[in-house]
Amino acid sequence: MTKPLVYVCRHIPECGLELLRRSADVRIHDGQLPPTRDELLAGVGGTDAILSLLSDRIDLEVLEAAGPNLKVISNFAVGYNNIDLRAASERGVRVGNTPDVLTDATADLAITLLFAVARKVREASAAVLDGSWRTWEPTGWQGLELAGKTLGIIGMGRIGSQVAQRLHHGWQMPVIYTARNDKSELAASSKAQRVDLEELLSRSDVISVHVPLTGGTRHLLGARELAQMRSHAILINTARGEVIDQDALIAALENRQIFGAGLDVCTPESLPTDSALLKLDNCLVLPHIGSATYPARNAMATRAAENVLAGIAGQPLPYEVFAS
Numbered sequence: 511m512t513k514p515l516v517y518v519c520r521h522i523p524e525c526g527l528e529l530l531r532r533s534a535d536v537r538i539h540d541g542q543l544p545p546t547r548d549e550l551l552a553g554v555g556g557t558d559a560i561l562s563l564l565s566d567r568i569d570l571e572v573l574e575a576a577g578p579n580l581k582v583i584s585n586f587a588v589g590y591n592n593i594d595l596r597a598a599s600e601r602g603v604r605v606g607n608t609p610d611v612l613t614d615a616t617a618d619l620a621i622t623l624l625f626a627v628a629r630k631v632r633e634a635s636a637a638v639l640d641g642s643w644r645t646w647e648p649t650g651w652q653g654l655e656l657a658g659k660t661l662g663i664i665g666m667g668r669i670g671s672q673v674a675q676r677l678h679h680g681w682q683m684p685v686i687y688t689a690r691n692d693k694s695e696l697a698a699s700s701k702a703q704r705v706d707l708e709e710l711l712s713r714s715d716v717i718s719v720h721v722p723l724t725g726g727t728r729h730l731l732g733a734r735e736l737a738q739m740r741s742h743a744i745l746i747n748t749a750r751g752e753v754i755d756q757d758a759l760i761a762a763l764e765n766r767q768i769f770g771a772g773l774d775v776c777t778p779e780s781l782p783t784d785s786a787l788l789k790l791d792n793c794l795v796l797p798h799i800g801s802a803t804y805p806a807r808n809a810m811a812t813r814a815a816e817n818v819l820a821g822i823a824g825q826p827l828p829y830e831v832f833a834s
Contacts, residue, residue: 514558514822517576519545519566522586526561526811533819534559551575558582559818564589565779570597582821584814588612589750591723595833606817606827610668611809612801617672619800620718620748623772624677627744629653632794654742654769656681662714663687664707664730665749666696670720674700677716686710711738716746723750733758742769748800751777760786763793774800 516530518538530536539545539553544565554560554576562568564587573580573594582604583593590607598605626632634651637643661677663670666687677683678700685702687693688710697704707730710717717739721727731745732755739745745768747754756777762768770792776785779798787793801807817827 515556515579516559516561516818516822517554517557518561519550519553519563522561522814523808523811525808526815529812529815530561530818534822554580558822559584561586561814561818562592563587564592566592568593568598570594573597573601573603581824582606582818582827584817584821584827586810586814589722590831591750595831599833604817604821604827605831606814606821606829607831608810608813608817609829611813612806613668613672615803615806616669616748616800617676619774619796620669620673620720620746620772621676623746623748623774623794623796624656624716624718624744626794627746627770627772627792628656633791654744656683656716658682658684659715660713661685662710662717663702664710664717664719665689665721666693666702666704667720668696669748670718671696671700671702673718673720674702678702683716686713707735708738711735712740714743715740716744718746719749719753721749721753723752728752729755731755731759733761736762736767739768741767744769745771746773747771748774751775751779756787760790763787763790766792770794772796774798 514534516534516536518536520539527536545553550566550572554572557576558579559582561584568583580603583598584606585593586608588607588609593605595605630651630653661683663674663685666689674685678685685700686705687697687702688705688707692704730753736758759771763771772794774796775798776795781787787795813829817829820827
């Protein structure tokens with residue numbers, strides 16, 4: 511009996527591939543970079559399932575290239591804005607993601623970025639590496655202390671609430687947040703107060719972004735919003751790059767309108783090496799490593815594979831998402 515065929519857009523942790531190979535033939539795009547558009551369209555041909563990443567745009571053209579056997583798309587991510595959910599639904603193709611496994615890893619990284627920016631770790635480390643560190647500097651690399659400062663969370667979901675808990679209990683930071691709906695249950699452990707966006711921007715010493723990318727959140731923070739932030743404020747983004755107007759952020763950082771920014775996401779990914787963001791001494795950019803721990807990535811691989819196997823068996827996915 512012929513096994514179903516799964517196209518995997520890049521190598522994922524072996525635990526997920528092993529799970530797939532027990533029940534399916536697996537075709538993997540070979541290479542560190544995402545498949546080109548032509549490679550993607552060719553690779554999905556005749557498949558029963560696609561295991562995609564955020565870097566892979568799965569739209570009607572891809573669904574048609576896959577053909578009539580396609581039953582499921584499983585995204586190796588919590589987000590799924592790279593997938594045309596409506597087109598998939600219209601063709602009877604189920605879509606899944608990998609939620610609830612990268613909360614701690616991403617929350618930890620948001621806090622890592624915060625302290626690195628506050629204490630000017632990038633600049634201090636660069637001085638060691640380039641030889642400009644000559645002696646103990648009484649006025650060198652002075653940064654901010656965070657104990658008791660006000661934390662603003664934009665998006666009090668799982669990750670946002672974990673950032674709030676860590677900083678409230680560890681550094682006695684009062685927490686305010688903004689969200690589409692009341693999040694009193696998630697906010698209770700950090701005694702967080704819900705406010706509107708304008709109040710959050712004007713009151714917060716630290717702002718950490720944790721909203722999904724939607725039509726309503728694209729460029730949620732632009733020049734107008736950045737101008738409302740305090741001059742000593744730090745902005746952290748581990749959500750999606752497009753949530754912040756990147757040109758406006760560059761201008762705010764260049765003009766020292768805010769103290770600094772720590773970004774695990776940007777537009778595009780990867781950034782060109784001549785990007786203005788990379789030349790700023792008050793901005794730290796990481797290569798989207800929020801979920802990059804062994805436990806988180808292994809769990810993501812397992813859940814992505816479980817979605818695939820359920821889909822090709824014609825069953826509801828354990829981690830299914832639907833078109834709104």
